[in-house]
Amino acid sequence: MTLALRDPSLLRTQCYVDGAFVGEPADVVRNPATGEELALFPALDGAAAKATVDAAARAFKPWSRRLAKERSAILRNWFDLLIANREDLALILTSEQGKPLAEALGEIDYAASYVEFYAEEAKRIAGETLPSHRADGRIMVLRQPTGVVAAITPWNFPAAMITRKVAPAIAVGCTVVVKPAPETPLTSLAMAELAQRAGMPAGVLNVITGPAAPIGEVFTSHPAIRVVGFTGSTAVGKLLMRQAAGTVKKVALELGGNAPFIVFDDADLDAAVEGAIAAKFRNMGQTCVCANRIYVQRGVAEAFVEKLAAAMGKLKVGNGLEAGITQGPLITGRAVEKVEAHIADALAKGAQLRLGGRRHALGGTFFEPTLLTGVTQAMTVAREETFGPVAPVFVFDTEEEVVAMANDTEFGLAGYFFSRDIGRIFRVAEDLEYGMVGINSGLISTELAPFGGVKESGNSREGSHHGVEEFLEKKYLFVGGLNQ
């Protein structure tokens, strides 16, 4: 299949290593909406991954010694090119990932916003002086780039999950090797092409594709790598953490969620429904911050469910490249099977099906937006991330009860609630064991805020001024002998 790109040279199908596009065609990337083959891309082995890390290690010293203002200018050029090419990038993204084109354009803008933010932040990395314990001495703290960073990213946000790791790392003087998900390599390679055009020196940003296990092994054992950044499943995050222990690397994890979405009886129900649609059905429910459990207070439960069903009835499933589509395909057949298993488990344990529940008539991996009621904590949907278009509604009576249910999970990424009671807003916000809480909003993502989780959902923050911390070491200098 050929994509109607304004700039066909953005369709890169080789890895980007040390400033050159390399590698032989091996694996297929397909359009999940049509099953069509889009391109072949390389499968680099562990030795090639090691050589790429070596190149990034060679590039580290010169890059870290460049003036912050120079690094900033190159990132700004990259941002400008990402925006100038947003239509082409979005077309590539929708073609390999499936999300509707309007959402893909939104993701490119979102991805670019991290590059813009950290281009600015590059110039604001300040150290400090501290009161000294000796009259003849001074204490200074330098903040220096950690070294080479490895980034392993998922298919659900093929652009934004890369820039929010790569941009802060490069801004402070680190160099980076990225392994994108095999479902979505083309967006990352197009972004690498634009980084090269932006003037990023060879070795500063590298993108390699290939089997995860040997590449992950190199990333977690190579002595030059100081930080491993990962967004993906909790199981793989734990594996990487174990592997990285051998060389005591920093491991910055952004893992799975099980987001509660709570509607109190004092909420604005229309706003809550709008928020639920945004939080549940963005990217077909394939987002780690997607609402996974919808808790509604008994007095408003039926009214909320009716309004939610009406809003879900307006969602339009289809090929994301067609006008008016709001729900693309799921990423793989495996993802469809997980959604089906969660629905079957809920129905077997007494839930009622209000809407959907089946594969969509379009076939492939398209799935009907599904509404379940009568859901309980005993069902799989209460415990595991569905990562699909299933809205399970639980009913609760009291604030204490719902906070306990919301926190009854090993995950702690995002939570949401709708209420107009100011006392409740602060009580519940403080009691929810989550890294991020959306209050009267179903959308919380922005480059301006620290994104990340607690418990088994992760251990780092991406975005805002906090997002550089993973990539900086503090070095303490003591200067003595000053009063002699």
Ligand SMILES: NC(=O)C1=CN([C@@H]2O[C@H](COP(=O)(O)OP(=O)(O)OC[C@H]3O[C@@H](n4cnc5c(N)ncnc54)[C@H](OP(=O)(O)O)[C@@H]3O)[C@@H](O)[C@H]2O)C=CC1
């Ligand atoms: N937090 C989030 O945003 C995401 C959460 N998930 C959750 O995970 C579930 C499964 O999705 P899935 O795509 O399989 O997630 P994975 O965690 O398996 O994949 C995410 C990334 O990790 C890589 N990876 C897998 N195994 C290893 C390894 N041994 N060493 C290094 N890298 C590795 C993958 O590469 P490869 O595909 O080549 O194995 C991919 O690039 C979803 O249903 C969802 O619940 C998934 C994606 C994103």
Ligand SMILES: O=C(O)CCCC(=O)O
């Ligand atoms: O699912 C994810 O990990 C990506 C989160 C997208 C966002 O930043 O909102």
